[in-house]
Amino acid sequence: MAASGRTPGRRPGAARTRETILDAARRCFAEDGYAGTSIRRIARDADVDHALVLHFFGTKDALFGVVLRSVPLLSGLVREVGEGGPDGLGERFVRGYLGLWEDPDAGPWLRVVVRAASASPNAAAALTSLIADEVMAVLARRIGGDDAELRANLIGAQLLGVATARYVLRTEPLASAAHEDVVAHLAPLVQHLVTGEAAAP
C-alpha cells in the first residue's frame, strides 16, 4: 500500500485525496458497520497509505464524525419539512422520516449510524453533536415557543426509538405494520409536541 506507484513528493491535490478517503470510509462503514471498519481497511479501499488517512482525519472516530456530516439526510429532511410552517409539520416530518428509513440507499446507512452510536461512546458523541446542530436546532427554530429545544429533542428521541424498533430490532407487529398506519399513529403525537400543549401531569 505504501508503494502506490505515485512519484514521491507529488500527489493529487489534498482536497481530492481527502475526498477519495471519505468516499472509501462511507463505503466501508455502510458495508461492514462501525466495529468492522478499521483505518487500515479504509486506506486499502482508497488505495492510499494508512498514515495518510491518519494525517487527514486523526482517528476512526473523527473520520466517522466527518462522514456523518457529509451525508445530509436528516438535515435535508428537516429543512424541507420545515418550509411549510408548523401546521401539518408532524405528518410531513413522520412521513419523510419513515421514507428515509425505507429508502434503499439511505436506510442501510441509517442502520449503520444507529448501531455505531450504540457500540462506541465516541461515535455516539459525533452523532449527538450532529443531531443537535443540524436537526434539533433547526427543528426548534421552526417549532418556537416555550421548551422548543426540549420538545425538538423529544421528537427526535421518539422517532429514533420507533425506527430502531421497526427497522433495526424488527419488533413485531411494528416491523410489519403498514407505512400509513404508522404515520396515522405518530403524526398527531409529533404535531402535539410541535404545538407544545403540555398537559398538566
Add this chain to the structure above:
Amino acid sequence: MAASGRTPGRRPGAARTRETILDAARRCFAEDGYAGTSIRRIARDADVDHALVLHFFGTKDALFGVVLRSVPLLSGLVREVGEGGPDGLGERFVRGYLGLWEDPDAGPWLRVVVRAASASPNAAAALTSLIADEVMAVLARRIGGDDAELRANLIGAQLLGVATARYVLRTEPLASAAHEDVVAHLAPLVQHLVTGEAAAP
C-alpha cells in the same frame, strides 16, 4: 478454576450451581457490558469450570437471554401500572419507566441491555422476544381495542428512544431536563396511544 476444591462427583445441587452462575453473569454483564463479558469471565466470577457454564446455558447469547428474563424490571412495572385501568395509564407508565432508568440499581442494568441489543443481533433477538412476551402482550391486553398490539409497540419504541437519548446518548437539553417536565410532555402522548385516537393523516 477447574481445581475448585470440590470433591469430584459431588457438587452442590444443580439448581444452586445454576443460580450461582446466573448471579455472576448478572454482575459481569452489568459491570463490563455485553461485549466485555465472556463465558470464561463468568465462570471465573462464579468459581466454577468453564464447561459447566456451557453445560447449563449453551452460549453467551442464551445465558444473556436467561439473565434478561430473571430481572423482572419492565414486566413488574407493566403489571403494577396496568392495575389502575386505562385512565391515567400514560402518566403512571411514563413516571414509573423514567423512575426505573433513574434508579441506582436498575438504571445501569437497563443501559447494559440497550447497548447489548444494539451490538449483537442475538442479544437483540433475546430482548425483543422478552419485550414482546412480558411487556407488549400485557400492555396490549390493558389497552384493548383496534391495533392494541401496534399501539403497545409504539409506546415501547418511543419510550426506548427517549431513554436512549436521555440516559445513554445524553442528548441535551433532554438529558438535563427535569423529570417532571419530561413526564408532562410524554404522558399525554402515551395516553393518546392508550386510548387509540388515531387521527386521519
